[in-house]
Amino acid sequence: xxxxxxxxxxxxxxxxxxxxxxxxxxxxxxxxxxxxxxxxxxxxxxxxxxxxxxxxxxxxxxxxxxxxxxxxxxxxxxxxxxxxxxxxxxxxxxxxxxxxxxxxxxxxxxxxxxxxxxxxxxxxxxxxxxxxxxxxxxxxxxxxxxxxxxxxxxxxxxxxxxxxxxxxxxxxxxxxxxxxxxxxxxxxxxxxxxxxxxxxxxxxxxxxxxxxxxxxxxxxxxxxxxxxxxxxxxxxxxxxxxxxxxxxxxxxxxxxxxxxxxxxxxxxxxxxxxxxxxxxxxxxxxxxxxxxxxxxxxxxxxxxxxxxxxxxxxxxxxxxxxxxxxxxxxxxxxxxxxxxxxxxxxxxxxxxxxxxxxxxxxxxxxxxxxxxxxxxxxxxxxxxxxxxxxxxxxxxxxxxxxxxxxxxxxxxxxxxxxxxxxxxxxxxxx
Amino acid sequence: xxxxxxxxxxxxxxxxxxxxxxxxxxxxxxxxxxxxxxxxxxxxxxxxxxxxxxxxxxxxxxxxxxxxxxxxxxxxxxxxxxxxxxxxxxxxxxxxxxxxxxxxxxxxxxxxxxxxxxxxxxxxxxxxxxxxxxxxxxxxxxxxxxxxxxxxxxxxxx
Numbered sequence: 323x324x325x326x327x328x329x330x331x332x333x334x335x336x337x338x339x340x341x342x343x344x345x346x347x348x349x350x351x352x353x354x355x356x357x358x359x360x361x362x363x364x365x366x367x368x369x370x371x372x373x374x375x376x377x378x379x380x381x382x383x384x385x386x387x388x389x390x391x392x393x394x395x396x397x398x399x400x401x402x403x404x405x406x407x408x409x410x411x412x413x414x415x416x417x418x419x420x421x422x423x424x425x426x427x428x429x430x431x432x433x434x435x436x437x438x439x440x441x442x443x444x445x446x447x448x449x450x451x452x453x454x455x456x457x458x459x460x461x462x463x464x465x466x467x468x469x470x471x472x473x474x475x476x477x478x479x480x481x482x483x484x485x486x487x488x489x490x491x492x493x494x495x496x497x498x499x500x501x502x503x504x505x506x507x508x509x510x511x512x513x514x515x516x517x518x519x520x521x522x523x524x525x526x527x528x529x530x531x532x533x534x535x536x537x538x539x540x541x542x543x544x545x546x547x548x549x550x551x552x553x554x555x556x557x558x559x560x561x562x563x564x565x566x567x568x569x570x571x572x573x574x575x576x577x578x579x580x581x582x583x584x585x586x587x588x589x590x591x592x593x594x595x596x597x598x599x600x601x602x603x604x605x606x607x608x609x610x611x612x613x614x615x616x617x618x619x620x621x622x623x624x625x626x627x628x629x630x631x632x633x634x635x636x637x638x639x640x641x642x643x644x645x646x647x648x649x650x651x652x653x654x655x656x657x658x659x660x661x662x663x664x665x666x667x668x669x670x671x672x673x674x675x676x677x678x679x680x681x682x683x684x685x686x687x688x689x690x691x692x693x694x695x696x697x698x699x700x701x702x703x704x705x706x707x708x709x710x711x712x713x714x715x716x717x718x719x720x721x722x723x724x725x726x727x728x729x730x731x732x733x734x735x736x737x738x739x740x741x742x743x744x745x746x747x748x749x750x751x752x
Numbered sequence: 753x754x755x756x757x758x759x760x761x762x763x764x765x766x767x768x769x770x771x772x773x774x775x776x777x778x779x780x781x782x783x784x785x786x787x788x789x790x791x792x793x794x795x796x797x798x799x800x801x802x803x804x805x806x807x808x809x810x811x812x813x814x815x816x817x818x819x820x821x822x823x824x825x826x827x828x829x830x831x832x833x834x835x836x837x838x839x840x841x842x843x844x845x846x847x848x849x850x851x852x853x854x855x856x857x858x859x860x861x862x863x864x865x866x867x868x869x870x871x872x873x874x875x876x877x878x879x880x881x882x883x884x885x886x887x888x889x890x891x892x893x894x895x896x897x898x899x900x901x902x903x904x905x906x907x908x909x910x
Contacts, residue, residue, distance in 0.1 A: 376896055
């Protein structure tokens with residue numbers, strides 16, 4: 323949207339969105355802990371409520387601290403705008419909400435975070451929506467699974483629990499052919515390792531809880547719009563092109579052009595679903611994002627060292643890290659994820675389920691938690707926790723079989739992480 | 753993404769208030785984008801002169817709608833074109849007949865006529881195509897920041 327000079331990632335992760343506070347000159351973004359905002363006069367209030375002017379009305383919709391985070395993430399992703407949400411799961415519903423009506427469906431990758439599989443296979447049915455899960459290495463299968471009620475395609479870039487990276491460009495080609503947007507969950511990659519819009523994706527969602535915040539303090543999410551999907555071309559998404567009764571018949575696409583999806587997210591999504599990000603959450607995430615590139619470099623470097631060590635260990639069956647030269651996705655990583663394959667992967671322990679549980683019980687530096695993207699290294703047995711709601715077939719497809727443990731590699735000393743795994747593996751396989 | 757590039761410095765200069773903007777193709781229907789844009793610019797301190805033969809003589813935004821640019825008797829700074837690309841050239845030529853001539857021709861998002869732009873530039877006018885002055889004003893003067901949009905503006909100044 324802008325023709326201004328372009329800046330490097332490291333500059334943008336600190337400065338995008340956050341000019342000095344206009345009221346006080348505060349250099350760090352203040353936490354605007356307020357519910358409501360005073361209108362200049364009745365005309366101003368009316369213009370805001372009619373969406374004729376952008377401004378602050380009520381913090382369910384917009385908040386100055388959250389707005390800084392939205393602009394920063396939108397900028398780093400190369401999008402036109404972003405909407406902050408209360409969690410990554412909220413962001414997924416907020417991304418689908420403008421696209422879907424009862425009876426509509428999405429095509430989703432089989433390789434997704436277990437919570438997303440459950441949200442898509444079970445919970446969204448209550449809205450009258452459904453999802454078909456397909457192997458995203460098979461573009462033809464995606465096309466074959468689509469019908470006239472298909473309204474979006476959904477996948478992760480670098481996948482959780484790990485070992486797989488999606489060829490986004492080929493999936494985007496299918497999306498364009500079907501005239502539906504490709505939504506990419508870019509949580510595990512972050513815009514530092516992958517910018518899905520550069521590969522043709524149309525919308526990005528994040529759990530900002532993870533690498534963007536980086537230190538496991540707050541839960542949040544965001545929906546980013548590339549502004550590149552032409553809602554009028556096939557006309558499959560009436561919420562964005564048809565008159566909106568709640569705004570006197572305003573048509574979002576016609577009125578806001580490439581910003582339509584983001585305006586809809588605020589004016590309809592946050593207004594009526596209320597899954598709003600809090601200002602304190604936005605503040606914590608802004609602090610984290612200032613060091614995103616530095617942390618991601620170390621996360622990737624450590625993941626490579628730990629994965630390479632595990633791969634050579636006789637107590638380990640296999641390691642799924644896509645960054646390893648032995649990975650079936652090594653070429654894809656080189657081509658589409660040149661800065662690395664993230665820091666999330668699984669490995670299979672000889673001794674199966676029992677050994678996995680013992681391993682998790684014996685680590686001292688790794689923390690046994692259901693989270694990822696923390697500065698701390700984390701470990702979890704996905705089959706008995708994050709992917710527990712899935713069937714054995716779904717667990718297998720997601721890379722969360724009973725004999726595998728998932729690691730989220732932190733930014734500690736890699737040697738200490740290796741020592742910790744070494745002693746825990748000894749205890750688990752003795 | 754538009755293929756036309758204009759610097760923020762230039763757009764900021766072009767959108768200084770107060771100026772008079774002739775909005776060609778302005779609708780009197782309050783939910784049409786052209787009405788939205790004109791009303792917004794008027795709120796920001798621009799004087800709006802509505803031009804649309806379909807509504808000539810009617811009142812909109814407190815101004816009388818004129819049938820053509822030729823009917824305008826006061827100096828105009830910007831001619832903002834809300835017509836499809838194929839009709840934009842004729843509007844530009846009409847603008848070049850105005851005395852004094854406007855300083856800027858602005859064509860809305862999706863409105864592009866490069867030949868007409870060259871004709872206007874040859875007469876010393878500044879031309880912006882495929883852009884909305886409301887969006888640019890909101891982006892450059894801080895308003896879009898409030899909605900979480902990527903403004904592209906990086907500054908350590910107040």
